[in-house]
Amino acid sequence: MKKLGIALGVAAALVLVFFVGIKVVLGSSIPAFQEKSSKRIANLSIEYSESSRCQACHLDIYNDWLDSAHKNGDCDTCHGPSQAHVDNSALIVAVDKSGELCALCHSRLESRPSTFPQIIVEEHYSDKTCLECHSPYGSLIADLPLIPHTLQGRTNVCLSCHRAGLLGAPKVPARDHVGFTSQMCLNCHVGSVP
Amino acid sequence: MANKQMGFRPSAFLVWVAVLLALAALGGAAILYGFWQGHESVYNASRWMPWGILISTYVFFAVSASGMCLISSLGHVFRIERFEPLGRRAVFFAMISLVAGFWALAGDLERPWRLAIWAVVTPGFSSAIWWMGVLYGLYLVVLIVEFFYLSRAEMVRRSPASSNPSATASLDAARQRLKRYKSFAWYAGIGGFALAIFAPGTLGAVFGVVRAADLWHGPLMPVYFVVSALVSGTALLTLAIVLTYRLGRKEMGSVKGLVQSLGKLLLAFLAVFLVFTAWRILSTGNAADFLLGRLGGNFWVFEIFMGILVPMVILLIPKTRTMLGIGLASFMVMVGMFLARYDFVVAGQLTSAGREGQAAGLGLMPSLTEMLVVLGSFALFAALYLIGNRFLPLSEHTEAESHR
Amino acid sequence: MKEEKISRRHFLKSVTQGVIPLVIVSGGLIRLQSRIDGRVAEGYNPEEHYWGFAVDIRKCIGCGKCVLACKLENHVPMEPESYRTWVDRYVITKDGQVLKDSPDAGIAGFQPLSEDPKYQGLEIRNTFFVPKLCNQCENPPCVSVCPVKATYITKDGIVLVDETRCIGCKYCIVACPYGVRYIHPEKKVADKCTFCYHRLAKGLQPACVQVCPTGARIFGDLRDPESPVSRLLRDELVQVLKPEQRTKPKVYYPSLPEGVS
Numbered sequence: 001m002k003k004l005g006i007a008l009g010v011a012a013a014l015v016l017v018f019f020v021g022i023k024v025v026l027g028s029s030i031p032a033f034q035e036k037s038s039k040r041i042a043n044l045s046i047e048y049s050e051s052s053r054c055q056a057c058h059l060d061i062y063n064d065w066l067d068s069a070h071k072n073g074d075c076d077t078c079h080g081p082s083q084a085h086v087d088n089s090a091l092i093v094a095v096d097k098s099g100e101l102c103a104l105c106h107s108r109l110e111s112r113p114s115t116f117p118q119i120i121v122e123e124h125y126s127d128k129t130c131l132e133c134h135s136p137y138g139s140l141i142a143d144l145p146l147i148p149h150t151l152q153g154r155t156n157v158c159l160s161c162h163r164a165g166l167l168g169a170p171k172v173p174a175r176d177h178v179g180f181t182s183q184m185c186l187n188c189h190v191g192s193v194p
Numbered sequence: 195m196a197n198k199q200m201g202f203r204p205s206a207f208l209v210w211v212a213v214l215l216a217l218a219a220l221g222g223a224a225i226l227y228g229f230w231q232g233h234e235s236v237y238n239a240s241r242w243m244p245w246g247i248l249i250s251t252y253v254f255f256a257v258s259a260s261g262m263c264l265i266s267s268l269g270h271v272f273r274i275e276r277f278e279p280l281g282r283r284a285v286f287f288a289m290i291s292l293v294a295g296f297w298a299l300a301g302d303l304e305r306p307w308r309l310a311i312w313a314v315v316t317p318g319f320s321s322a323i324w325w326m327g328v329l330y331g332l333y334l335v336v337l338i339v340e341f342f343y344l345s346r347a348e349m350v351r352r353s354p355a356s357s358n359p360s361a362t363a364s365l366d367a368a369r370q371r372l373k374r375y376k377s378f379a380w381y382a383g384i385g386g387f388a389l390a391i392f393a394p395g396t397l398g399a400v401f402g403v404v405r406a407a408d409l410w411h412g413p414l415m416p417v418y419f420v421v422s423a424l425v426s427g428t429a430l431l432t433l434a435i436v437l438t439y440r441l442g443r444k445e446m447g448s449v450k451g452l453v454q455s456l457g458k459l460l461l462a463f464l465a466v467f468l469v470f471t472a473w474r475i476l477s478t479g480n481a482a483d484f485l486l487g488r489l490g491g492n493f494w495v496f497e498i499f500m501g502i503l504v505p506m507v508i509l510l511i512p513k514t515r516t517m518l519g520i521g522l523a524s525f526m527v528m529v530g531m532f533l534a535r536y537d538f539v540v541a542g543q544l545t546s547a548g549r550e551g552q553a554a555g556l557g558l559m560p561s562l563t564e565m566l567v568v569l570g571s572f573a574l575f576a577a578l579y580l581i582g583n584r585f586l587p588l589s590e591h592t593e594a595e596s597h598r
Numbered sequence: 599m600k601e602e603k604i605s606r607r608h609f610l611k612s613v614t615q616g617v618i619p620l621v622i623v624s625g626g627l628i629r630l631q632s633r634i635d636g637r638v639a640e641g642y643n644p645e646e647h648y649w650g651f652a653v654d655i656r657k658c659i660g661c662g663k664c665v666l667a668c669k670l671e672n673h674v675p676m677e678p679e680s681y682r683t684w685v686d687r688y689v690i691t692k693d694g695q696v697l698k699d700s701p702d703a704g705i706a707g708f709q710p711l712s713e714d715p716k717y718q719g720l721e722i723r724n725t726f727f728v729p730k731l732c733n734q735c736e737n738p739p740c741v742s743v744c745p746v747k748a749t750y751i752t753k754d755g756i757v758l759v760d761e762t763r764c765i766g767c768k769y770c771i772v773a774c775p776y777g778v779r780y781i782h783p784e785k786k787v788a789d790k791c792t793f794c795y796h797r798l799a800k801g802l803q804p805a806c807v808q809v810c811p812t813g814a815r816i817f818g819d820l821r822d823p824e825s826p827v828s829r830l831l832r833d834e835l836v837q838v839l840k841p842e843q844r845t846k847p848k849v850y851y852p853s854l855p856e857g858v859s
Contacts, residue, residue: 007381011388023319030316034750037760041792042639042799047671048808073811077663081670104707105661105811111687111708111725112659116812232783233766234679241679241780244768304766304786312746312763323769324745405739405843406775547840548777550859551698 047081050074054082057089064137069117069187078136102130108179115183124176147189158185207584214577218297221570224563225301233304236563242552243543247560248302250535251568254426255295255575256330256397257419257535259288261427263337263390265459270344271383276455279448282348283588284431285341285386290582291430292334294575301567322399329393336389340382347375348587394419401542409478409542414470421470422531424463429505429527432456436521438583446517457520460527461509468502480545488544488558489537497537501530639799644754649793650820650827651807651849652836653729657814660685660727664806664815665705671794671805675783678702682778682791683731683806688858692721696857728858729815731806732757732778732791733839733847740770740779740790749788755820755848756795761787775843793817820848 054075055062065071076082078101079093095101108118125133159182165171172180233239238246266284269277300306309327318324350372395416401407402415435453439446446453475481485493505523508514544553560568582588668683669676685704689697689711699716701708704727711717711725738757741749748764751757764787771779771788782789794804802808807817818825823832827850830836836850840859851858 003377003380004384007384011385023317027317027319030747030750033316033760033763034747034752034758037750037762038644038752038758038795039639041758041795042642044796046797046800046802048667048797048805050802050808070811072813074808076667077809077811081667104663105659108710109660109708110711110722111689111727113656113726116659229786232781232786234781234783239768241771242777244771244781302767304764304768304781306765308763308765309746309767312748312765316747316763318743318745318747320742321745321747321769323743323767327745400769403743404773406773543772546772547775547843547859552777 046083048076049082049086051076053086061137064135068135068137070136097129097131099130102134102136114181115187117184117187118179120179123179151186155186156182158182207580211577211580214573214580217573218570218577221297221301221567221573224566224570225297227563228301228567229304233302236561238557238559238561238564240556242549243540243556245302245539245543247536247539247564247568248298250539251532251571252295252299252302253397253539254532254535255291255298255571257394257423258426258430258531259291259295259337260333260390260394260420261423261425262288262291262431263333263386263427264424265427265431265456267383267387267390271380271387276452279452280431282341282344282586283435285337285344286582286586286588287431287434287579288386288390288427289334289337289341290575290578292330292337293578294571297574298567298571301564322396322403326393326396326400329389329396333386333389333393336382336385340379340386343375343379343382345587347372347379350375352587390423391420394423401538404542404546406548407542407546408480409484409538409545412477414474414477418470418474421463421467425460425467425527426531428456428460428463429524429531432460433521433524433528434579436517436524440517440521442583450517453517453520454515457509457515457523460520460524461506464502464506464509464527468506471497471502483545484541487541489541492533492537496530497534498530500526501534502527505530642799642801644752646821647754647798648820649734649755649798649848650818650831651731651734651793651804652816652827652830653849653851654814654816654830654853655726655728655851656853657812658685658727658729659812659814660687660704660708661811662704662707663809663811664729665703667805667809668791668794669705671797672792674789677783680780680783680789681705682789683729686728686730688724688726688728688855689717689720689722690724690855690857692723694857695720724855726855728851728854729806730776730778730839731849732793733776733845733849734793736846736848737844739773739775739843739845743769743773745769752795754798756793756798757790758792758795759788759790761785761789764788775840775845776847 051062051065051074062075065075070077079095082093085091085093103121106118108120112118159172159180161167161169162172228236233244234241237248262284265277266280266288268274269280269284303309313324313327350368353368398415398417398419401410402412405411432453435449435456438444439449475484478484484490505527508519508523508526540558543549544556662685665681665684668674669681672682674680674682681703683703684700685708686698686700687704687708689699691697697716697720699714708727711722734751734755734757736751736755738749738751741747741751741757744750745767746763746765748760749757749770750760761782766781766787768781768788771781779788779790781787794802794806797804803817804815807815816826816830818827820828820831822828830852831850834852836852837854838847838850839854840847
């Protein structure tokens with residue numbers, strides 16, 4: 001029994017020394033290593049820029065874009081990482097103008113919110129490219145008809161009159177609006193009457 | 195021995211050791227290949243199931259090592275006479291089992307050499323893996339110390355001085371040394387016994403603290419792993435003794451009683467283990483997912499039927515409880531255990547939170563590289579045992595004789 | 599034997615006399631290093647901020663620009679399993695089944711449901727996109743399980759990974775209930791979303807927030823009551839993913855339908 005007691009006592013003492021040693025002496029260095037790591041990560045280089053930096057050189061486009069339907073995104077949303085161009089303006093960022101880039105967001109998917117403007121790409125002017133009619137920085141085609149009536153009590157029900165052209169309402173040209181729902185109209189058409 | 199008359203013919207021992215060491219080296223090459231290419235391209239690992247057969251092999255070996263030490267402690271720490279002959283062989287087995295386990299584990303760490311430095315300099319006290327690593331590392335050191343002193347004691351006992359009653363002076367000296375070595379071995383044995391309980395406990399905690407994994411989470415895991423240790427330790431020890439005597443064509447004689455006792459002990463542990471296994475599975479929310487799922491077949495056939503029920507029957511019926519029967523039962527338990535660990539590691543991840551929808555698409559078959567590493571660790575285990583059996587004082591007979 | 603005993607005692611004495619001072623001195627030296635300036639980058643003091651994130655799934659169109667931007671900004675390999683953020687498409691059927699898919703993390707957008715055999719013949723009640731990323735939990739399971747404390751939480755609430763110390767044991771990947779962590783195929787260490795910490799230190803927003811065309815991803819300083827996230831938390835009821843895991847995530851989802859986890 002005495003042997004056991006001594007053994008346990010020695011073991012307990014060793015365990016205590018071990019923990020005090022590791023925790024107090026060595027464990028205290030952990031914050032230092034973590035700060036060093038945070039510093040390294042914080043100083044990594046960036047690839048994507050920010051629209052306010054594009055403004056400095058591209059003021060006209062920037063102002064158009066700020067009023068456009070695309071204002072929720074950023075220049076880099078379509079133009080890709082542009083920090084390299086900000087650092088060295090000779091490096092041009094190419095952008096896809098074939099229409100595939102537009103279709104990535106604007107092609108019709110069931111899972112997309114119904115208020116989001118989407119088209120069935122094959123049925124919507126498949127002989128033209130998107131940029132022939134639409135500008136990414138502008139509202140859309142130059143002369144979109146304004147809404148000459150008040151919208152009071154008439155939101156989300158546009159197609160109930162305009163699909164068939166009831167009550168003298170202009171009929172929606174089917175080809176331009178394939179797959180559209182009433183919720184999408186106000187994304188592009190602006191009212192002229194309060 | 196080499197037969198010089200027929201030219202150089204290496205003995206069976208050398209051939210076996212060479213083949214096994216070559217396999218172990220092949221496993222080592224597979225590990226290095228894994229470091230080079232990255233585990234996710236050479237192992238059956240993905241971000242949804244990063245742990246596979248290498249972790250389960252490590253668990254198998256580490257748990258067996260702890261168990262063997264627990265069983266041998268019955269003899270030389272608690273002085274239950276029936277188990278005293280186990281001493282050195284069991285401790286040696288535990289040592290090499292742990293080394294084989296670490297070998298497999300090294301294959302699953304992307305940067306194992308960093309572990310030694312950073313686990314000491316920036317230790318993660320809240321991490322069950324940190325505790326497990328420290329305790330198993332300490333355990334290996336304690337085992338080495340214990341084996342050293344047990345062997346020294348054995349050498350003293352075997353030396354001519356101790357058996358020559360007329361040379362009283364050197365006999366006294368020998369007795370003094372024997373006493374000292376035995377007492378150091380006893381202290382190390384107590385330390386080993388404590389660690390053999392805490393270390394598998396923390397290994398169980400590695401899985402038990404993961405709240406994301408329904409099949410693992412809970413306070414039961416440490417206890418379950420200690421019970422597993424008792425089962426696989428007894429089984430591996432029994433199997434090793436039976437194989438050593440049978441393959442070495444030695445007369446089993448006095449060891450028969452020991453093996454019978456081990457067999458009965460295994461039966462008792464298997465009964466407890468069966469209860470714990472049922473408890474572990476049924477206390478998880480999605481038990482049916484596992485029992486009837488892709489790994490269900492593995493579970494029922496290998497873990498329950500082959501790993502627990504059939505061995506229990508063999509050990510229960512006195513007619514089948516022969517040396518061969520006990521050896522066979524132990525072998526079946528080991529196979530069942532190995533596959534049970536794999537099921538445990540894989541199923542736990544498949545049913546974890548954050549992997550919904552991905553589980554069905556994940557393959558369950560380990561890759562060739564992984565299997566080579568596992569084969570390598572078993573080969574290393576066998577090779578080290580053969581070498582130890584040849585050159586180190588492991589046999590039980592002298593121990594038994596000295597008690598006359 | 600007596601000589602043996604003395605020499606052993608002598609040996610032990612000299613070892614302890616050598617080791618203990620060595621431990622104390624090296625510990626002291628390492629401690630000195632900890633007196634480092636709290637700033638991590640020029641002009642950025644992490645103690646002044648506490649970052650939060652919100653995802654409004656009513657606005658997400660599943661274009662995948664965020665996933666691409668993240669990979670380009672953080673130099674994540676283009677392999678399908680390596681991603682720091684992703685978009686899940688959920689499909690809820692009329693009989694209550696919840697299905698989801700995420701082709702290549704959604705990096706190239708999604709194809710219509712009719713083109714996916716998984717959804718053929720199902721009566722769909724609702725379908726929508728849910729972008730997900732590291733929740734930068736306040737009680738992160740990944741931090742507590744790291745054996746070498748290579749992953750840690752900063753003063754401004756971001757969970758980072760120190761790639762020089764990570765041993766690649768994958769415990770953090772197993773422990774994360776959201777599945778946001780992975781082993782970087784080139785660096786061979788654990789990697790995850792950092793809220794673009796390097797951009798935050800320069801006063802910019804995370805790349806995914808920057809490029810989102812509909813404003814579905816919202817970012818801000820929880821300490822600033824007028825930041826977009828703070829305002830959203832005031833104005834709307836929000837939820838988090840898997841609250842039962844008790845991780846206290848900092849990515850908030852206003853209007854999360856049932857079945858999303």
